[in-house]
Amino acid sequence: MSVVSSRTLRLVAELAEESEEAYRPTVVDGVVVYRSAERILSDDERPHEALEALAERGILDRTFDGKVYLCPECESEEMTFTTACPDCGSTHVVEREFIECEGCDRAAPAAAFERDDSEIVCHECNSTMTADSVERSRQYVCEACGEDTELPLNALQCTADEFLSAPTEAIERVLYSYELGANGQEWLEEQLRARRVVAEELASRGYNVEEEATVTGRSGTDHHLHVHAADDLLGERLVATVHELPLTEDVVGLIDAAADLDARPILVSTLGTVSVEVADRAEREEVTILTVDDDGTVSRSYEVTEDLTDAPSFIERITTALR
Structure with missing residues (x-):
């Protein structure tokens, strides 16, 4: 199962909020590109792969737009x-x-x-x-x-x-557009609900809470956080990021942000599952792992798996529930 990053989730949010009607392809220098998706993703994330992964999971719908053929000599599409x-x-x-x-x-x-x-x-x-x-x-x-x-x-x-x-000698490029799928809205709401639930839980404990906050650290670096919580009286700060299935790079990014902000790091898995590598890294770096249960409660109970592909996705869970 492909793991969805925070920026990839933003791809879905743009469609749900109708900021983007669809992600449509263009050919630039012989390469199929998705300009609007590029603006959202990080430099090391490939738009086509991210969109295709979302389509494979039923979050986005993929539409065949046709083909273009490029000159094998100069790669012109004319x-x-x-x-x-x-x-x-x-x-x-x-x-x-x-x-x-x-x-x-x-x-x-x-x-x-x-x-x-x-x-x-x-x-x-x-x-x-x-x-x-x-x-x-x-x-x-x-x-x-x-x-x-x-x-x-x-x-x-x-x-x-x-x-x-x-x-047969020309360079063939297949073009696809990506729109919000039948389960996409529900999946997005589940991810955003988890952030809201974590924020509400911290607020109930007396913290001043911000969702989707950008906070500048001691190094001058801006850190985008799903949840930022602070207790000014005690001088305590918490930072939380929410992921469907956290990757090691998510843990590393959270640790770096927490160190720069002098905060306690919290990692949230909306599926309640993390890999062995993520669990080990979190334990070594004193990262708290939380999960949001289906009834909206926050707990420290989660499963550790050797292979993330064994973990059922949210789409698979709601599809099974409808049978």
Whole structure:
């Protein structure tokens, strides 16, 4: 199961809040990019992979937008379909009407025969044919080398450098758009509910609480926190981040922020599951792990698993509940 980061959750929130109608692709320098998603994710997160992971889990809906073909020579997307001569490769191939002579069996363009309203005369054998009885066909003539063929080559030509390539040689890029899925809104609400529940729990214990707070540390670094709580009288500060399934990098980021803010770190898993590596790192660094139960209570009870793919996602849980 793919793990959703905090910034990836923001991708879903943008759709739910209608800040973005959908994440749509564009091709830049031969690469499919999602500009609006790039603005949300960190530099080391790849928009396509993040969006695809959300689509695989039913949080986002993926729509096929088509394909673009890039020039294998210059990677321009200005490729147009054309036909080419199989003998010399020229694209100056034109479909013509051909006539087959009944006397010498020669097939040639209609312009090579002398015609009037009722008769056609072959210049090679002087056979005369009636216009109604003659056999006609359509063939392609290369105006560059004069060769004719029943089936020219299919090709793509780059309008930027005129490079000609077979369709199978062009660089194919598949385009998808991503919109909020059927379960996406409910999943998002579950993640945001967990943050709210943690904030309310700390507020009930007398802390001054902020949700989605950006706090500047002693180093001058701004830290984005899901929950920031402070007791000015006692001089105590708590910082909490909420994740569906926390990664080691989430723990490291929380530890760094807590040290810079002189605060106690709290890690919250909305699924109540963490990996062995995360649990060990949290214990060594004195990070408190909490979970938010389905009834909205905060507890210190959580499961430790060797493999995060064994943990059921929220989508799997609500899908099972509806059966």
